[in-house]
Amino acid sequence: MSKSHNVWVSRPLFPEVLAHLAQYVDVRAETDERQRPPAELREKLADVDGAIVGLGERIDAGVIAGNRKLRVVANLAVGYNNLDVPALTSAGILATNTPDVLNETTADYAWTLLLAAARHVSSAERWLRAGQWREGMRFHDWLGMDVHGKTLGILGMGRIGQAIARRAYGFGMPVLYHNRSRLPENIERDCRARWVEKADLLRRADHLILVLPYNAQNHHAIGAAELALMKPTAVLVNIARGGIVDDAALAVALREGRLAAAGLDVFEGEPSVHPALLELDNAVLSPHIASASADTRRAMAQLAADNLLAALGHGPDAGHPPSLLNPEALGAVHEAKT
Numbered sequence: 513m514s515k516s517h518n519v520w521v522s523r524p525l526f527p528e529v530l531a532h533l534a535q536y537v538d539v540r541a542e543t544d545e546r547q548r549p550p551a552e553l554r555e556k557l558a559d560v561d562g563a564i565v566g567l568g569e570r571i572d573a574g575v576i577a578g579n580r581k582l583r584v585v586a587n588l589a590v591g592y593n594n595l596d597v598p599a600l601t602s603a604g605i606l607a608t609n610t611p612d613v614l615n616e617t618t619a620d621y622a623w624t625l626l627l628a629a630a631r632h633v634s635s636a637e638r639w640l641r642a643g644q645w646r647e648g649m650r651f652h653d654w655l656g657m658d659v660h661g662k663t664l665g666i667l668g669m670g671r672i673g674q675a676i677a678r679r680a681y682g683f684g685m686p687v688l689y690h691n692r693s694r695l696p697e698n699i700e701r702d703c704r705a706r707w708v709e710k711a712d713l714l715r716r717a718d719h720l721i722l723v724l725p726y727n728a729q730n731h732h733a734i735g736a737a738e739l740a741l742m743k744p745t746a747v748l749v750n751i752a753r754g755g756i757v758d759d760a761a762l763a764v765a766l767r768e769g770r771l772a773a774a775g776l777d778v779f780e781g782e783p784s785v786h787p788a789l790l791e792l793d794n795a796v797l798s799p800h801i802a803s804a805s806a807d808t809r810r811a812m813a814q815l816a817a818d819n820l821l822a823a824l825g826h827g828p829d830a831g832h833p834p835s836l837l838n839p840e841a842l843g844a845v846h847e848a849k850t
């Protein structure tokens with residue numbers, strides 16, 4: 513039986529999440545996962561009430577121009593720099609993301625990259641697989657940097673940054689952080705973290721993890737000048753977004769030994785990766801997988817579905833999407849769509 517709303521899901525999702533959606537709305541889910549050009553996005557969104565999209569889909573004013581039907585775009589990510597939220601708001605379209613459900617998994621992965629980069633895990637494994645391990649255990653090979661007991665720096669101290677900080681206690685690491693605004697004292701105490709100026713953080717951190725949202729102010733928050741302040745023994749981890757680090761400048765610093773190593777999950781212009789980074793043995797690189805545990809990706813998909821259904825007036829949260837980015841659009845939805 514056809515339902516009152518129809519929705520587009522831009523990629524295959526967990527079957528149980530699609531089945532949940534299908535209890536309330538007609539679902540058109542893509543069976544392949546690829547980046548779709550704006551013209552195709554426009555067409556896909558033209559006659560649906562809602563859409564679940566991922567970071568590969570840029571939903572901007574051009575894509576929604578003239579669209580009188582769309583009421584909600586639910587992002588399958590906590591970061592939403594792929595959505596032009598002001599444009600969606602003026603068009604009376606709700607925008608949602610998937611915060612919180614990925615905090616712990618993403619924090620685990622930041623530590624994975626820090627430890628792997630500090631201890632040359634990727635390059636040592638490549639060397640082993642290439643059949644170059646011929647002399648038994650060699651005492652001076654693969655000497656890395658210690659992580660335990662060092663000072664951890666965190667740039668960007670939202671909920672993921674805080675989850676990273678809490679793990680530092682087990683490694684006996686003092687934590688310094690910089691954030692636009694200082695955290696309330698009770699959270700600082702819980703995270704055992706101390707606020708410092710950004711330059712101070714860069715100078716004092718033995719290892720630095722970036723967890724900033726991407727926006728115009730944070731573009732190249734770490735460039736040549738910032739890298740020059742860091743310790744040559746430091747490991748830099750970026751699990752935030754491509755564009756926060758100037759990847760070309762980072763590659764130069766890593767090649768010249770001005771920075772010991774980097775663990776990178778995100779890249780400027782991904783899926784392209786700066787070719788100079790690909791050449792480096794002291795960079796551990798992964799394809800944007802920080803939140804990719806099966807449980808967490810399922811929870812993200814479920815939250816995106818709950819957001820979408822609630823925005824369309826279905827399910828237990830009807831009318832109140834749990835993670836709404838533009839509450840000011842709630843009123844506009846009715847004006848713009850009637």
Ligand code: GLV
Pocket residue numbers: 588589590591592614752803
């Ligand atoms: C992934 O990068 C996310 O923002 O969820």
